[in-house]
Amino acid sequence: MAIRVYNTLTRTKEAFVPREPDKVAMYVCGPTVYNHIHIGNARTFLTFDIIRRYLAWRGFDVTFVQNITDVDDKIIKRAAEEGVPATEVAETYTAAFRSAMEALGIGRPSRQPLATQTIPQMIGMVERLIAGGHAYVVDGDVYFSVRSFPGYGKLSGRDIDDLESGARVEVDERKQDPLDFALWKSAKPGEPRWPSPWGDGRPGWHLECSVMSEEELGLPFDIHGGASDLIFPHHENELAQSEAATGVRFVKYWLHGGLLQVNAEKMSKSLGNFMLLKDVLEVYPAPIVRLFMMQTHYRSPLEFSTDRLDEARTAYERIAGPLRDLEIAKRSHARERVGDEAASGVWVTRLTKAIEDAKTRFIEEMDDDFNTAGALAAVFGLVREMNAFIWEGPGIGAHGENLPLLERAAAAIKEPLDVLGIEIEARPVRVSEYPTEVMQLAQDYAGYTGTDGAEAVDALRKARDVARSERNWAVADSMRDRLQDLGFIVEDKPDGTHITYGR
RNA sequence: GGCGACGUCGCCAAGUGGCAAGGCAGAGGCCUGCAAAGCCUUUAUCCCCGGUUCGAAUCCGGGCGUCGCCUCCA
Numbered sequence: 001m002a003i004r005v006y007n008t009l010t011r012t013k014e015a016f017v018p019r020e021p022d023k024v025a026m027y028v029c030g031p032t033v034y035n036h037i038h039i040g041n042a043r044t045f046l047t048f049d050i051i052r053r054y055l056a057w058r059g060f061d062v063t064f065v066q067n068i069t070d071v072d073d074k075i076i077k078r079a080a081e082e083g084v085p086a087t088e089v090a091e092t093y094t095a096a097f098r099s100a101m102e103a104l105g106i107g108r109p110s111r112q113p114l115a116t117q118t119i120p121q122m123i124g125m126v127e128r129l130i131a132g133g134h135a136y137v138v139d140g141d142v143y144f145s146v147r148s149f150p151g152y153g154k155l156s157g158r159d160i161d162d163l164e165s166g167a168r169v170e171v172d173e174r175k176q177d178p179l180d181f182a183l184w185k186s187a188k189p190g191e192p193r194w195p196s197p198w199g200d201g202r203p204g205w206h207l208e209c210s211v212m213s214e215e216e217l218g219l220p221f222d223i224h225g226g227a228s229d230l231i232f233p234h235h236e237n238e239l240a241q242s243e244a245a246t247g248v249r250f251v252k253y254w255l256h257g258g259l260l261q262v263n264a265e266k267m268s269k270s271l272g273n274f275m276l277l278k279d280v281l282e283v284y285p286a287p288i289v290r291l292f293m294m295q296t297h298y299r300s301p302l303e304f305s306t307d308r309l310d311e312a313r314t315a316y317e318r319i320a321g322p323l324r325d326l327e328i329a330k331r332s333h334a335r336e337r338v339g340d341e342a343a344s345g346v347w348v349t350r351l352t353k354a355i356e357d358a359k360t361r362f363i364e365e366m367d368d369d370f371n372t373a374g375a376l377a378a379v380f381g382l383v384r385e386m387n388a389f390i391w392e393g394p395g396i397g398a399h400g401e402n403l404p405l406l407e408r409a410a411a412a413i414k415e416p417l418d419v420l421g422i423e424i425e426a427r428p429v430r431v432s433e434y435p436t437e438v439m440q441l442a443q444d445y446a447g448y449t450g451t452d453g454a455e456a457v458d459a460l461r462k463a464r465d466v467a468r469s470e471r472n473w474a475v476a477d478s479m480r481d482r483l484q485d486l487g488f489i490v491e492d493k494p495d496g497t498h499i500t501y502g503r
Numbered sequence: 504g505g506c507g508a509c510g511u512c513g514c515c516a517a518g519u520g521g522c523a524a525g526g527c528a529g530a531g532g533c534c535u536g537c538a539a540a541g542c543c544u545u546u547a548u549c550c551c552c553g554g555u556u557c558g559a560a561u562c563c564g565g566g567c568g569u570c571g572c573c574u575c576c577a
Contacts, residue, residue, distance in 0.1 A: 011507090013519095028577095029577075030577095031577080032575090032576090037577080038577085040576095040577060041576090041577045042577085043577070044577040045577075047577095072575095073575080074575070074576090156506080156507085156572075156573090157506065157507065158505085158506055158507090158572090158573075159506090162505050162506065162573085163505080163506085163573060205575085226577065227576085227577035228507095228508090228571070228572080228577085229571075229572070229576060229577065230576080230577070231507095231571095231572070232506095232572055232573070233572090233573085233574090234576090256577095257577075258508095258571090259570085259571070259577075260577085261570080264569070264570070265570080266570080266571070266576085267577095268575090268576055268577090269575085269576065270574095270575065270576065271576095291526095295515075295516065295517095295525085295526065296515080296516065296517090297516085297517075299508095300508095300509080300516085301508090301509080301570065301571080302515095303515085307514085307515095307527095308514095308515070308527090310527090311514090311515075311526070311527045311528085312526085312527090314526085314527065315525095315526050315527070318526080321540070321541080322541090325540085325541090361524095365517085365524095371517070371518090373516060373517050373518095373524090373525075373526090374517050374518080374524070374525080376517095376525070376526080377516095377517070377524050377525035377526085378524090378525090379525095380524095380525055380526070381524085381525080384541095384542085387540090387541055387542070388541080388542060388543095390541080391534085391540080391541045391542065392533095392534090392541075392542050392543090468536085471536070473536060473537070476536090476537090477536095477537070477538085480537095480538080480539095489539075489540095490538085490539080491538085491539050491540055492535080492536095492537090492538080492539075492540090493539090493540065493541085494534080494535090494541095498539095498540085
């Protein structure tokens, strides 16, 4: 069974065959560090984090390179606005980017080169392009000649004449063709600059990715990723530069993610309709954000809304439920509810099959162009079966004999989620976060005089069970109300009362 | 204007030729002192019109609508 990926270059799904067996070389365009990244930027980085994790889980040795573009017009503009050096802007937002990625649970790249530390290699590529007749110098600027590269337009599916007829750019008379783009820009006073054969200046956009990917991975490498708004002109120009300079194929598989939208419109900094990743993460934990995004295929547009995030939170709780129930059942030694051995055997067979099916389906879905939405359906299917086994079937069994099977089911739920980077908090309680008022409550209802949160809750649970067994509903309900006021969730399940906190 | 993508249950969303996943929300039932959770049942001729095919949500043509790119953008 092979992994299939949708290649923008061919506009079809293709069998994924890396250049070296069992090894994958991938490059994803990183940020231009002039501001905090927004949640739309984060979606793309998350997409490729998933792809990387999945390929690694499937046994590939993945080398993942992501650049930081730390010299650019936007950084210079921002620096001028704030009256600080451009390097300071770049350093500030490079650090912010790294911490935001960590907060979302995105793995560090294998290597993360900086544009400003690759200048000599970029100059080298410009020289190669000039020597090959693919670039020309005008007043200290260097432009790439799109007409010199016959394949120009093949990635984005356009042709040069169509582009020109619809061009809205002002024509720079110094260019041989309106679509020619800058490889090297001469420095104006006060701008960052590096010496070059054409005078002091800085590299143009596109160049850093061509140079760094070749330097770190060699050509052709396997996967080049980014969001769909980078297809043209960024990736088209990268491809043209690299193939014109080297004469060899640049990339085997071009993968592009869909855009995050707000009110059916692209989220973007220029439109001002964005939410910063760091602000979203203050309200919604990383696993919720990840689950939200993975419920839609990575190539489709995705509407951002807090309603959707709230729904993802509910869905997350659905997954966490049986895992918590298992932890609690292990402690409380839930009794068997189905005494019939034969019936129990049917349940065991059914859950065993569900565990196998979930894994098989997860792999099938993910192999098919990283279909996380389908993969999650596989997980939810097993969640249902595990719930049924616990609450409608034999549970952990009279003597805990079903525990190994339930542990396997729990592991079969957690493993795929781990591949997707969705951490499930299965512990029923987070004692350290208990409000201290619970101590007073325990004293009032259970005569508890200690200071241990877990003991206090346990005392309350026992006191409430006593009240319920005495059919003293007034006391039982009032205990539940007051616990709920403190943020606890009180559920009377067939195996006893579950008190949890911190959902 | 040019190029491209998309239009599937109340909402979100998988599915690219063979009986329409999943999540959220709703209804009914089971369980239950109540509540919560859970389980079961329940709602789709897949934007419209033609065509190809034994058979189409899936392929082709036309229409309508939405979005993206063509200018910095993840």
